[in-house]
Every structure is written in structure tokens, then in C-alpha cells.
Amino acid sequence: MLEEQEYWKEMCQGNSRAFEKLYSYFAQDLFRYGYRISTNHELVQDSIQDLFLHLWNKRSDLGSVHSPRFYLYRSLRNKLVRSSESDRFVFSMDGDLSEQWFPAEKDIETSWITDEHNRIQLALLHEALRKLPVRQQEVIQLRYYHDFSAEEVGRMMNINQQSVRNLQNRAMQQLRSELPFFTTSLLSIVFYYAF
Amino acid sequence: MEHYENFTLRDFIHDEHFIRWVKNPDADSNAHWEAVRNAFPHQSGLMDHAAGLIHGFSNFYPEVPDSQIELARQVIMDEVSFEKEIPLNRKRLYLSAAASIAILIGVALWFNPAETPMHFAKNILKTESEIRSSNDGTTAKTITLDDGSSIILSPNSTVRYNMESADRRVVYLDGEAFFNVGRNPDRPFFVFANGLTTRVLGTKFKVSAYPDGMDVKVEVTSGSVRVYLTENGEEQVESEGLTLTPNQRAIYTKKDLQLVRSLVEQPKSLVTKEQLATYTYTDTPISKVFDGLEEIYGIRVIYDQETFKNCRLNMSLSDESLFEKLELIGKMVEAQYNVLDGEVIFIGEGCTE
Numbered sequence: 446m447l448e449e450q451e452y453w454k455e456m457c458q459g460n461s462r463a464f465e466k467l468y469s470y471f472a473q474d475l476f477r478y479g480y481r482i483s484t485n486h487e488l489v490q491d492s493i494q495d496l497f498l499h500l501w502n503k504r505s506d507l508g509s510v511h512s513p514r515f516y517l518y519r520s521l522r523n524k525l526v527r528s529s530e531s532d533r534f535v536f537s538m539d540g541d542l543s544e545q546w547f548p549a550e551k552d553i554e555t556s557w558i559t560d561e562h563n564r565i566q567l568a569l570l571h572e573a574l575r576k577l578p579v580r581q582q583e584v585i586q587l588r589y590y591h592d593f594s595a596e597e598v599g600r601m602m603n604i605n606q607q608s609v610r611n612l613q614n615r616a617m618q619q620l621r622s623e624l625p626f627f628t629t630s631l632l633s634i635v636f637y638y639a640f
Numbered sequence: 641m642e643h644y645e646n647f648t649l650r651d652f653i654h655d656e657h658f659i660r661w662v663k664n665p666d667a668d669s670n671a672h673w674e675a676v677r678n679a680f681p682h683q684s685g686l687m688d689h690a691a692g693l694i695h696g697f698s699n700f701y702p703e704v705p706d707s708q709i710e711l712a713r714q715v716i717m718d719e720v721s722f723e724k725e726i727p728l729n730r731k732r733l734y735l736s737a738a739a740s741i742a743i744l745i746g747v748a749l750w751f752n753p754a755e756t757p758m759h760f761a762k763n764i765l766k767t768e769s770e771i772r773s774s775n776d777g778t779t780a781k782t783i784t785l786d787d788g789s790s791i792i793l794s795p796n797s798t799v800r801y802n803m804e805s806a807d808r809r810v811v812y813l814d815g816e817a818f819f820n821v822g823r824n825p826d827r828p829f830f831v832f833a834n835g836l837t838t839r840v841l842g843t844k845f846k847v848s849a850y851p852d853g854m855d856v857k858v859e860v861t862s863g864s865v866r867v868y869l870t871e872n873g874e875e876q877v878e879s880e881g882l883t884l885t886p887n888q889r890a891i892y893t894k895k896d897l898q899l900v901r902s903l904v905e906q907p908k909s910l911v912t913k914e915q916l917a918t919y920t921y922t923d924t925p926i927s928k929v930f931d932g933l934e935e936i937y938g939i940r941v942i943y944d945q946e947t948f949k950n951c952r953l954n955m956s957l958s959d960e961s962l963f964e965k966l967e968l969i970g971k972m973v974e975a976q977y978n979v980l981d982g983e984v985i986f987i988g989e990g991c992t993e
Contacts, residue, residue, distance in 0.1 A: 461717075461720055461721070464720065465713070465717060468713055468716060469713075472709045472712065472713065476704040476708060476709055477701040477702055477704055480704055481701065481702055486708070486896060490708055490712050493712050494715050497712075497716045498716060498720075501716075501720055564942075565942060565944070565987075566696075567696055567699070568980055568985070569987070570696045570700075571696075571699075571700055574697075574700050582700075585697050585700060586697075586700055586701055588659070588697070589659065589663075589694055589697035589698040589700070590697070590698050590700060590701045594656050595654065595656070610654060613650075613653070613654065614650060617649075617650060617653075625989070
């Protein structure tokens with residue numbers, strides 16, 4: 446059984462240690478997802494707190510949840526969308542975030558890119574991604590960072606699989622027009638990591 | 641297998657098996673995709689390209705400060721442990737009270753680290769050896785410390801400092817000050833300012849941290865400094881901070897809890913006027929000109945050497961500001977520059993021979 450499912454099961458039986466472990470396991474990624482789809486970081490924090498307190502209060506009813514991971518992401522998304530509608534908070538649908546500068550440099554610095562050429566390409570790729578409409582950014586992060594399938598992303602965002610593909614294709618189109626090296630030279634990144 | 645023959649870039653990046661292989665390869669998937677590669681050699685380049693994109697995408701996520709995650713954990717776990725001790729009918733009321741107290745404490749610790757000194761600072765800061773100096777006037781005030789370092793304190797600013805400890809020099813700042821620190825590797829110099837710690841050995845730099853201002857700013861004139869966040873009364877690991885060199889600055893945005901490195905607004909020349917006059921180029925490869933800029937301003941220019949290898953310039957670096965010079969070079973070789981993480985990135989198509 447996966448680690449997360451074990452924690453989940455024990456939480457449902459009232460084990461508060463397992464509950465805290467479940468939080469540690471998911472917190473960073475849930476925050477990263479929340480920050481991607483909402484500019485209101487306080488709201489993200491409140492929503493994650495609410496989400497976990499709700500889990501604990503309803504723990505005896507949650508034993509039948511099939512995928513804890515999907516359940517958590519989907520619940521967080523619903524909370525964020527709902528409160529942005531009711532609080533008239535701007536839920537950034539079309540690139541509000543794009544002007545905002547997240548220091549992705551830090552990722553680059555601390556992890557794997559040492560080669561300058563790759564570093565530049567990656568920085569430019571991420572900069573171009575940040576200019577995409579937020580829903581396209583969301584699909585890309587869910588698909589390639591959080592590892593959800595197209596089918597799961599569709600269920601998460603309440604759209605069908607073809608729409609997920611379309612969002613991705615539109616993103617690809619824009620990246621292609623914005624990055625001169627897009628069609629030719631991302632190769633080096635690959636050689637660096639994978640092979 | 642056959643359908644891979646006509647796979648496009650899009651098909652590859654949509655393919656769940658392909659994504660899984662790129663992100664978590666194992667023996668089976670390696671064998672599978674190598675077989676595809678061998679069967680359709682014309683697709684091999686496309687596969688590499690798609691894998692490169694997926695890797696690029698898979699590192700795309702916003703930074704989240706650990707402090708936020710820990711703060712939320714505290715709130716959640718406080719409520720969970722509180723709940724056990726309270727009779728059921730009164731639970732809801734208490735729960736909401738507990739939540740707001742926990743949040744307030746967290747915020748107070750975070751935003752006023754100067755008033756809740758770090759643990760280590762508590763031990764070494766005895767009130768009798770701490771000196772406090774404010775500047776209520778309208779002009780800057782110079783304070784000379786025992787070790788020969790000086791602090792130029794801006795109006796409406798206060799410093800508290802302690803120079804007694806044998807192994808460190810410690811200053812707390814509210815407001816803005818320029819520091820000229822005498823070098824002493826055995827006694828590092830610390831400035832604590834509104835959530836941000838600056839650690840130096842010997843250098844000149846300015847810190848702006850007004851208590852009601854949102855951002856804390858550190859700008860370096862010479863030498864190098866290390867800046868990092870001071871969280872909840874604990875020092876954050878220094879290795880998670882940033883190193884700043886001359887003409888770089890760090891801005892700590894309290895709203896987003898983000899620490900970002902960039903360049904100062906007007907980078908200053910680090911060489912003398914006479915030296916500056918010697919940076920004149922005639923039909924010189926662009927790489928030499930960028931080397932010159934790096935020597936003058938201490939700022940690195942990153943560019944693709946291969947792309948720009950045929951670019952040759954006639955120019956002098958003695959007159960305009962750094963950014964004017966970069967504009968000028970950009971016009972000459974039809975390129976653009978960006979400032980990213982305290983470095984200059986130069987992008988363009990290069991020059992024909």
C-alpha cells in the first residue's frame with residue numbers, strides 16, 4: 446500500500462499522528478498548487494487549514510475515499526474557486542499571475558542545472574510559462590509536476606479530457622511562438638538529466 | 641507499436657506512458673522506449689525534444705516558504721489537540737478562538753523579530769552592553785563602532801548593537817542605514833532587520849527596513865554579504881539564503897515572503913575613472929566587451945557564446961550607465977537583455993560573418 450493510503454486509513458481510525466504525517470506528506474505540494482491558481486496566498490493558507498480540519502472532523506466518514514491525493518487536490522481547488530466567487534476575490538483565470546515574478550531561479554540554483562546554456566533555456570521556458578493564462582499553467586503543473594493523468598486533471602477541473610488536451614495544445618502554440626529555440630534545442634536539458 | 645511512427649511532439653507530451661517513462665524510468669519502460677527509438681530512428685530526435693520539454697515542465701511550480709507550511713501545521717495541530725480536551729457542545733466556540741490566537745502569535749513572531757530576539761541573541765545580548773542609538777533629525781548620522789566599522793544612520797531610524805562578544809558583532813536595525821564594516825573573519829558582522837538577516841565579514845552595504853514598510857532591502861557596494869530570512873525567532877539555515885556581490889541587491893517582500901535577488905537601480909563602477917577610460921574597443925569580439933562590463937560592475941553577463949561568436953563591436957565603456965551600455969550593445973547586435981537573479985541575460989539571434 447502507498448504511504449499516503451496508510452496514513453489516510455489510520456487517520457480515519459482517529460490516529461492524530463498519522464493525520465499529521467498526512468499533512469507533512471501533502472502540504473508542500475498542495476501549497477504549490479494553491480499558489481499556482483490563486484494570487485491570494487492568505488486564502489490558500491486558510492483553505493488548506495480548513496481542508497485538513499474538515500478531514501479530521503469527518504474522519505470517520507472518509508474511509509471509502511479511493512484516492513486521497515485526488516480528493517485533497519480536488520477539495521482544495523473547490524474551496525479556492527468557491528471562496529473566490531463569494532468573496533469576489535479575483536480568481537486569476539487569464540494570466541493575472543503572469544506579471545508576477547516567482548523566483549524560479551532558486552529551483553535552478555539548488556537542483557540540477559549547472560550548465561549555463563540549459564540554465565538560460567530553462568529560465569526562459571519558465572518565464573514563458575508564467576505568461577500563459579492561468580488555466581493553462583494549471584494544467585501543465587498538474588500534468589507534469591503533480592503527475593496527474595489527463596483524465597484526472599479533467600475531473601479535477603470539471604472539464605472533459607479533450608478540453609485538457611486543448612488547453613495544453615494552446616499552451617504549446619504560445620510557447621512555440623515565444624521561444625525561438627522551442628522547436629530545435631531543448632535537447633540539451635534531456636541529455637543533462639535523463640540519459 | 642506502429643502508431644509511434646507518426647507521433648508528433650504533441651502526441652508524445654500527451655502520452656501517459658511516455659510521461660511516466662521520462663519522469664520515472666525503470667527497466668521495462670527503458671526497454672520499451674528504446675525499442676521504439678530503434679524501430680523509428682527518425683522519431684528519436686523528437687522523443688528527446690519531448691522529454692526535454694516534459695523535464696522543463698516538471699520543474700514549473702511556485703515557491704512556497706516553509707514558514708507558511710509550518711504556520712498552517714501549527715494551527716491545524718493546535719486545534720486537533722485542543723479538541724480532545726473540550727466537551728463537545730462548547731467545541732466550536734473554542735476552536736475558532738484557538739485558531740485566531742495561533743495565527744496572531746505566528747504573525748507577531750514573524751513580523752517583529754527585532755522585539756523577540758533569536759535564542760542565541762538572547763544569550764549574548766545583555767542589556768547593559770547593548771547600546772541604542774536613534775536618529776530623530778533630518779540628516780544622516782554617523783556612528784563609529786569600537787572595531788572601526790561605521791554606520792551611517794538615516795533619519796527616523798534606530799540601531800541597537802552589541803560589540804562585546806568575542807565571536808560576533810550584532811546590530812538590530814529599524815529603518816535604513818549604510819554599513820561600512822571592517823574586515824574580521826573571526827567576528828562576523830550580523831544585521832537583523834525586520835525578518836531578514838545579513839551576515840558579512842567586511843564590506844560596504846545598505847539595509848532598508850522601516851517597520852511599517854513592506855519590503856526589506858539590502859544593497860551591496862563592495863565585498864559580499866549573505867542574506868537569509870529570520871523566521872519565528874529562529875535563524876533560517878544560512879545555506880537557504882542568497883549571496884550578494886557588488887551592485888546586487890536582495891528584496892524581501894513580506895507580503896509574499898519571498899526573497900529575490902536583482903540588481904541595484906544604478907549600478908556603480910567598481911574601477912577608478914582612469915581605469916574606466918581604458919575600456920575602449922575597436923572591432924572587438926562581444927565576449928571581450930562583456931568581460932569588460934563584468935570587470936567594471938562586477939555583474940555577470942550570461943549569453944550564448946556560440947550564437948554571438950561573430951559579433952564584433954566598436955565602443956567605449958567609459959561614459960553611460962550600465963543599462964545604457966547594455967541597450968546600446970543590444971541595438972548594435974539586435975538583441976535584448978533581461979535581468980534575472982542578479983545577473984544579466986543577453987538574448988538574440990547573433991551576427992552574420
